[in-house]
Amino acid sequence: MNKKNKILSIVFILTISTLIGISTSFDLLHSKNRIILATTTSTYDSGLLDYILPTFEEKSGISVDILSVGTGYALETGRRGDADVLLVHSRTREDEFVSNGYGIHRACIMYNDFIIIGPSNDPASIQGNNVSMAMINLKSAGELGLIKFYSRGDGSGTNSKELSLWDLINHTTNSGIGRWYYETGAGMGNTLIVADENSGYTLIDRGTWLSTKDSVNLILLVEGEEVLLNPYGAILVNPEINLSVKYDLALEFVAFLTSKEGQELIGNYKLNNETLFFPSFGHGNEIYGCSTTDAEIEFWREHNGNYIG
Template sequence: MTIQRRTFIAAIGSSAAVGLAGCAVLSSDDDNDDNGAGIRGDTLTLTTTTSTYDTGLLDELNAPFEDRYGVTVDAVAQGTGAALETARNGDSDVVMVHARSLEDEFMENGYGVNRRDLMFNDFVVVGGSDDPASIDGSDQVTAAVTAIADSESMFVSRGDSSGTHTKELEIWEEAGLDPTDFGEWYMEAGQGMGEVLAQADQQGAYTLADRGTFLSMQSDLDLEIHVEGPIEDGPERLMNPYGIIAVNPAVHEHVNYDLAMAYIGYVTGADGQKRIEEYTADGEQLFFPEALSEEPNFEQYVPQS
């Protein structure tokens, strides 16, 4: 791997995980005092991108958190845009998403607080082995999508305002192309990543996918990676960072802010980050932890605009 990842600090104990996010300390089931009784039985509503659900990562992260605090995590898998809209309406406590421009808008409008970098992987362009647009091995994703458009090769878009769809639209725009001008070869599925990969497989089409979901489904697909992301020397344009944000209790006073911050502390702490790092499918690492570093990134807390 050529990416210079921030050094993972494994020495930090998981008992400090809650404090790492600047959140209130909540007692676990192992505590002998009565503080834990205030949260046991609570439910945390998490809206999140489909990739964290489709890959199985959420099960790996949420079960230990639920056991530790005696709570339930209700994970609602949506595209990033829908996940943020649900939170904007006050119907979730915390969001885990991957479209920084949409996250910044959410924060700037006052709906979210205490954003943290969580993890990353990258995007890849996948398609059938016949590769009708001859893009295999391309190191320029804009050139690749231009070739797809010029050849009118079938392309399946998420079409759902998700993080992946947002990235896809950015790539078309950078290539000087507008999907509203495309013909029938361009299909908007309005579905999650798993469904879109299955549809692309059935149609022999290209699509933009996050590497984690593709790797988790690869054994069931007749698709292959034609354009790599930066994890495998591809263009930085295909980087895919994930963030986690608590819903602002000053806007929606009913949200479970303390439990949301406990969850943020857990997934960005040593235990959660270790679980992210060690989670694999068919021996392939799907996500790379980004919360702990010897040189923390201050920009994670403030909008990039």
């Protein structure tokens, strides 16, 4: 290679290296403005996140990557520091997550409720019953071979709620071949499909139900009791435990959810003129199954534009 060609080759290499460096810098900058939200399948499957996130992302310049999983897996993801913020619905486990130091500044965000659905001929005769009687009838019908019940069986918030309903009648579930109780090990959408295909019963959150009911033959059978309330909480992953989390960006996201604008967006989201989630940040949300404290409200008031619900 002559001297001229050698110089041109060096210039070319340096130019390419510079371009790669610039590209990498842009990628790093882009990455720095992204957070990972680990959340339940219900917030994703219902379409709520598709409705509220564009407003937040446009205002903040922060992109939100969604990890849609069951609450159990979302909490585990937070423990590992593989998510920056959680939006989940299993209060006992949320409180444990915070008390163990993995999360901080939990905030009540919204609520809906759970319902029990099943085939229109209702062989277990649960329609209109209270929850305890419905669970007794499901167990009796199952043992007689009249029905099948489909559980998510995935450690999700919905799965935890369902197991607590069996506890009301001191029944321990047992899944397996030849039995009437089946664990799908899947999310709510897939569990609904399996239950529908087999004319079975299942527990589902109302948000997912309202967004999918027109695609199945199952009907709503049991609803309306306090024990079926379904509160959602947002939790920041503790940056002192997991140094890699983007605490400041995650804080900005939860501040948006607890703000007047964020709460109104949640309440305004409807399908077929039906509200899927009800905002619950602030005082008074204890009646919706999401107890709060003055300290919690005061902390977020300082970040969300002085909004207290």
